[in-house]
Amino acid sequence: MHRSQKSASLPFIVWMVLFTIVPIILVIVYALQNGGGDFTLQNFVDFADPIYINVLLRSIGIALLCTAVCLLIGYPTAYFLTHKGLDKKGILILLFIIPMWMNFLVRTYAWLTLLESNGLITSTVNAIRHLFGAQDDVRLLYNYGAVLMGMVYNYLPFMILPLYTALDKMDKKVIEAAEDLGATKFQVFVKVVLPLSLPGIASGITMVFMPAVTTFVISRLLGGAQFKLFGDLIEQQFLFTGDWNFGSAMSLVMMALLLISMGLMNRFGDREGGGIL
Amino acid sequence: MKKLSLLLVFVLLIVTLSGCGATAKESITVYNWEDYIDPAALELFTEETGIEVKYVRFTTNEEMYIKLEKGGTAYDVAFPSDYLIERMIANDMLMPLDKEALPNFRYITSWMQDPDYDPNSAYSAAYMWGTVGILYNTKMVSEPITSWGAMWDTQYERNVLMMDSVRDSLGVTLCYLGYDLNTRSQSELEAARDKLIEQRESGVLLAYGVDEIKDKMVAGEAAMGLVWSGDAVNSIKLNPDLAYVVPDEGSNVWLDGMVIPKTCKNYDGAMQFINFMLRSDIAAMNSQYIGYSTPNDGALEYLPEEMTSDPNFNPPEDVIARCTFFHDVADVLDVYNRIWLEVTAN
Amino acid sequence: MKNAKKERNVFARIYLALVLLFLYLPILTLTVFSFNASKSRAVWGGFSLKWYISLFEDTDILQALYVTLGVAILSAIISTVIGTLGAIGFSSMNRGQKALWLNVANLNMLTPDIVTGVSLMILFIFCKLNLGFFTMLLAHVSFNIPYVMFSVLPKLKQMNAHAYEAAMDLGASPAQALVKIVIPEIMPGIISGAILAFTLSLDDFVISFFTTSEVQNLSTLIYSMAKLGINPTINALSTLMFIAVLSLLLVLNRRSALVERKKPQHHHHTTA
Numbered sequence: 001m002h003r004s005q006k007s008a009s010l011p012f013i014v015w016m017v018l019f020t021i022v023p024i025i026l027v028i029v030y031a032l033q034n035g036g037g038d039f040t041l042q043n044f045v046d047f048a049d050p051i052y053i054n055v056l057l058r059s060i061g062i063a064l065l066c067t068a069v070c071l072l073i074g075y076p077t078a079y080f081l082t083h084k085g086l087d088k089k090g091i092l093i094l095l096f097i098i099p100m101w102m103n104f105l106v107r108t109y110a111w112l113t114l115l116e117s118n119g120l121i122t123s124t125v126n127a128i129r130h131l132f133g134a135q136d137d138v139r140l141l142y143n144y145g146a147v148l149m150g151m152v153y154n155y156l157p158f159m160i161l162p163l164y165t166a167l168d169k170m171d172k173k174v175i176e177a178a179e180d181l182g183a184t185k186f187q188v189f190v191k192v193v194l195p196l197s198l199p200g201i202a203s204g205i206t207m208v209f210m211p212a213v214t215t216f217v218i219s220r221l222l223g224g225a226q227f228k229l230f231g232d233l234i235e236q237q238f239l240f241t242g243d244w245n246f247g248s249a250m251s252l253v254m255m256a257l258l259l260i261s262m263g264l265m266n267r268f269g270d271r272e273g274g275g276i277l
Numbered sequence: 278m279k280k281l282s283l284l285l286v287f288v289l290l291i292v293t294l295s296g297c298g299a300t301a302k303e304s305i306t307v308y309n310w311e312d313y314i315d316p317a318a319l320e321l322f323t324e325e326t327g328i329e330v331k332y333v334r335f336t337t338n339e340e341m342y343i344k345l346e347k348g349g350t351a352y353d354v355a356f357p358s359d360y361l362i363e364r365m366i367a368n369d370m371l372m373p374l375d376k377e378a379l380p381n382f383r384y385i386t387s388w389m390q391d392p393d394y395d396p397n398s399a400y401s402a403a404y405m406w407g408t409v410g411i412l413y414n415t416k417m418v419s420e421p422i423t424s425w426g427a428m429w430d431t432q433y434e435r436n437v438l439m440m441d442s443v444r445d446s447l448g449v450t451l452c453y454l455g456y457d458l459n460t461r462s463q464s465e466l467e468a469a470r471d472k473l474i475e476q477r478e479s480g481v482l483l484a485y486g487v488d489e490i491k492d493k494m495v496a497g498e499a500a501m502g503l504v505w506s507g508d509a510v511n512s513i514k515l516n517p518d519l520a521y522v523v524p525d526e527g528s529n530v531w532l533d534g535m536v537i538p539k540t541c542k543n544y545d546g547a548m549q550f551i552n553f554m555l556r557s558d559i560a561a562m563n564s565q566y567i568g569y570s571t572p573n574d575g576a577l578e579y580l581p582e583e584m585t586s587d588p589n590f591n592p593p594e595d596v597i598a599r600c601t602f603f604h605d606v607a608d609v610l611d612v613y614n615r616i617w618l619e620v621t622a623n
Numbered sequence: 624m625k626n627a628k629k630e631r632n633v634f635a636r637i638y639l640a641l642v643l644l645f646l647y648l649p650i651l652t653l654t655v656f657s658f659n660a661s662k663s664r665a666v667w668g669g670f671s672l673k674w675y676i677s678l679f680e681d682t683d684i685l686q687a688l689y690v691t692l693g694v695a696i697l698s699a700i701i702s703t704v705i706g707t708l709g710a711i712g713f714s715s716m717n718r719g720q721k722a723l724w725l726n727v728a729n730l731n732m733l734t735p736d737i738v739t740g741v742s743l744m745i746l747f748i749f750c751k752l753n754l755g756f757f758t759m760l761l762a763h764v765s766f767n768i769p770y771v772m773f774s775v776l777p778k779l780k781q782m783n784a785h786a787y788e789a790a791m792d793l794g795a796s797p798a799q800a801l802v803k804i805v806i807p808e809i810m811p812g813i814i815s816g817a818i819l820a821f822t823l824s825l826d827d828f829v830i831s832f833f834t835t836s837e838v839q840n841l842s843t844l845i846y847s848m849a850k851l852g853i854n855p856t857i858n859a860l861s862t863l864m865f866i867a868v869l870s871l872l873l874v875l876n877r878r879s880a881l882v883e884r885k886k887p888q889h890h891h892h893t894t895a
Contacts, residue, residue, distance in 0.1 A: 020730060106653075156642075
């Protein structure tokens with residue numbers, strides 16, 4: 001077509017090269033160097049240390065758990081949202097999206113206030129426990145559960161949204177047909193609804209797992225810096241230990257991890273619907 | 278197309294103009310600890326000298342060092358601790374201080390005018406000093422605390438706050454075990470590591486933190502926490518149930534100084550700032566605001582009697598005698614980092 | 624049968640209400656306690672606006688607010704221009720080129736925030752740039768561009784390709800055709816892209832955290848304030864930020880509803 005129109009892409013291309021491709025190349029170059037600037041694979045060898053592998057596994061573990069919890073809470077939510085009987089559905093759905101737009105840090109900070117010993121939730125829980133004769137107080141902050149809860153809270157809307165889209169798109173006539181053919185509610189769900197919503201499940205899992213496995217700060221604020229996750233480790237290499245070469249190698253491992261899990265999930269989901277929003 | 282390019286030009290104009298606006302006035306960039314100055318002192322400085330202060334904060338010495346070492350920011354004045362000043366001098370990262378331009382330097386207590394990490398204070402001027410100790414809640418412990426052992430005592434389950442700072446937490450553990458807190462011995466460091474891991478695994482530890490420890494202690498969230506003496510003074514003011522102790526096994530005494538990094542852009546402005554902070558009334562103002570002990574002899578007369586007579590604020594001789602300065606352990610830094618990683622990432 | 628359905632609906636409502644409670648409890652508590660007269664985090668000490676007053680007296684916070692708004696507005700404008708032009712240029716690329724640049728844009732979006740943050744930090748320090756307002760702006764523009772592009776692309780796809788050709792046949796220059804025909808047609812996509820970019824910039828913490836150190840925006844300021852402990856001023860600040868983003872989203876939502884209502888036929892035609 002027209003050359004002038006093609007040149008409209010130029011600023012985009014220049015920007016993407018400068019601020020997406022070049023930085024990634026720099027990370028790769030750093031990862032393949034030692035502190036003295038010699039090329040080496042030592043950083044990746046160093047990473048094979050059990051201590052880092054453990055942190056990596058812990059991150060994957062908590063991210064999987066977080067994804068599973070989000071799916072368990074999110075699927076019924078999305079399913080009920082498609083019910084016809086609900087009024088003002090548009091606003092209702094918006095209500096589920098809004099928290100997603102609150103600043104990530106503010107969302108996490110809010111839980112810090114609630115889970116403190118004299119915070120609202122902890123004091124309520126303890127008051128109830130005392131009613132039933134308990135003598136001691138429980139602490140809800142600074143443990144694995146608090147970190148997991150913070151993650152679930154942060155990423156739940158990312159699960160609900162694609163599930164809702166998939167369930168809503170579903171042709172209701174198929175369900176009616178199945179019912180007419182004598183299928184029980186349970187059969188309809190297992191044989192029709194669930195298989196048809198698989199792409200939504202896949203994209204929901206991707207959208208929760210990806211940020212969950214790379215998260216940092218949550219574990220510091222809600223876990224009291226005791227449950228280091230992979231993201232915390234990367235931050236620490238860059239801002240506290242100062243070994244950028246090793247930090248870059250870790251970043252590459254993280255990228256690889258993500259691309260692999262994306263690839264896995266894409267087998268289940270539809271490629272077209274893989275958008276972030 | 279024309280409209281779009283006009284828009285682009287407009288945007289670029291805004292960007293460059295906003296950039297120019299910031300540099301029109303003389304300014305300095307100061308890199309200081311979180312919560313470590315009286316904001317009124319900064320305003321007063323700008324009022325008197327006309328120099329704008331860009332004020333940036335850090336949480337740990339290590340974080341500050343990385344930022345200065347890697348570049349990315351041109352700080353005119355920074356506030357590192359003793360052992361890091363030593364490392365920065367060794368790595369040629371600091372500008373010498375022109376004492377002619379620092380008439381207020383003479384107010385600094387004589388022994389701090391010549392600290393062993395920086396002979397004759399060639400590169401640094403003392404800002405605040407103090408000790409590391411245990412801040413504890415008298416209502417939540419069974420007896421007055423005198424030993425680091427209390428931080429490992431299982432009766433305080435989920436009630437101990439440690440510092441998320443490698444030298445401080447490792448240092449006091451080394452003291453507890455009777456070792457030198459500047460040790461280079463692998464086995465001693467490993468013993469300290471095991472002790473810290475034990476603290477976590479026995480369930481005594483509640484969390485690692487830095488600046489939030491004071492807030493948690495004041496709110497009664499934990500029985501004890503590892504703090505710097507100045508934070509203790511401040512917290513006790515807010516919650517009279519709290520008390521501070523430097524345990525018998527000894528601890529760390531530290532001195533934070535003001536330095537000018539080689540990457541500075543406004544040396545004269547930085548010198549004016551340091552001289553201003555050394556002025557006795559200003560030193561007193563800062564000391565009163567943040568609760569830390571001032572090395573400024575002249576400041577004492579501006580401070581209320583109840584502060585200067587407070588042993589936490591003004592540690593007595595015998596406490597100082599059992600405390601040691603940190604020194605830079607640059608050659609075994611990897612070991613320290615590794616040990617700390619094994620403690621926190623376990 | 625009818626009863627069972629009703630019961631199921633009641634159950635559905637209760638379930639949804641519980642999930643909403645989980646999602647909004649922290650936000651509500653934060654908001655309520657931002658009006659608390661006492662500093663306590665659990666006890667109500669009476670209504671007061673003092674945390675809002677101290678918010679507006681705090682020069683650090685105001686400075687951070689200006690930085691946040693400045694970066695959000697500028698990055699939204701710049702990324703909208705670059706992203707829109709990029710999308711328009713795509714239509715005249717061959718399949719291979721198009722796939723290549725779409726993949727680069729996807730890579731940009733898929734890169735975890737923390738990796739984007741550290742890689743940009745390496746780049747800026749490598750180029751000896753001071754980490755401050757300017758570098759943060761560059762970073763925000765780069766993570767915003769793909770989002771703008773992907774909200775403009777579908778509108779371009781929907782557009783009647785012949786309109787552009789017809790304008791050219793009638794003697795318009797390519798630039799004229801672009802401004803007079805293409806831009807108005809894809810305006811809804813451009814506007815939603817711009818608002819999206821603005822809110823993304825407002826929301827960002829991780830990338831800002833690594834790409835600035837001289838100046839702070841609200842996210843990085845809240846981070847350093849949160850490290851000092853709970854402070855009701857942060858509650859007040861968070862409440863205001865939340866309201867700001869909320870009203871923007873409502874505007875966006877109403878707008879797209881309006882646009883769709885305005886051209887029901889067109890919409891129907893293209894989606895069919």
